Amino acid sequence: DLRSGDPVVAGTTAVVPAPDGAGPPPAGPAGAVAQDDGRTALVAVVPLGRLTAGQAELLAGTAARDLQLTPWRSVVVPDLPDASAAEGLSAAGLVLDPGSAWLRVTACAGLPGCRKSLADVRADATAAVRAGTLPADGARQHWVGCERRCGRPSGDVVDVVATPSGYRVG
Template structure:
């Protein structure tokens, strides 16, 4: 089915904010979901000083603030923290990677591909014209982010080879892992030539086949099967090297500014997952025990069986003018 859009893409960003009923909504792209402690502190302070006191996590591993009173000041703070490396490309930096890649499990470590893809994407002026809904996925072979319906992605089938994922499915084409970024961005350029007013590759009739043809690629293997919905990694997660990552869920995917400041104070990498949870990475066992003791009472959920992990809701009133409750 061919589906086209009759209105411009209004997907919000940090500069192009959405005017919601409760004020400006600003969305911050976090390639790979990665936040340094300093960057998380910036978001926490901004939520407290400029917003409604909360950081909302999104299903693409990004973060957003509601009721932003001074969007220009917020953008300035983001830029100072390194969270706004490109004003022209900021809305198209939607890059998901398997959150535990390189630490626990997976066929290959894809962490370096995130930075390479982000830098190369932002360096191409033409790619700023991609829709704000465009999604790149880098799956380390476990099938977690390949299941999320990205437009352009790779799925590791060995340490050196990846499957090319287009419109959320394995195209059957195989490429060297070292060619991943070049091929993904070439595919995005082809999409720009084909798209008219389409927002997603899946909306273009024969889009996958047309992209493969333009890239002079063809299916050479049976498609990877088993892409399936994944639950967030929650709780105590042991690394092979003896370190620990803690997976914490959040009710409705909302991270209170005070809790965010406590997370930042641990001074370890934080990863926002596409399941609206967070990972606090690379802890020793003693530190992990202290984090659980302090942050669980503050609302970080370390129980993988918590019913809160199965609940979602729209923002409701007063955030949405169409809400009834």
């Protein structure tokens, strides 16, 4: 315990402004990535950030040792001899295609997880991804159940907002 610790810590911490034009970091990769040591890492995107117990068990069973969670709703399975496990991870619903729409879609909890939500936005976003009918020409988008826009990522994102009569894009 430091007596008057807050001012001491604050006095030693510098705030550095972000460089001009700095935005959010780009989305991480998906798929097989060659490691410097010749082994392979598989980067599996978890659609809407929801990992099932079965997917977690499969990832743990695939890993040589540890798994790494990323800020981009993905899991890295490092130190594999090759990319042969990719097919099984994909079959379990994880995304290893770097061109997948799942890399550009996020959502709030929506119904039934939030009483303020007007729609089951996760189910609707999933249906749009599967049907290839994402709005806004497939731009990076965040689906929300109300005007609060919970969970909205920073940067250039198109909001897809539930209304009593459907969705408003923009």
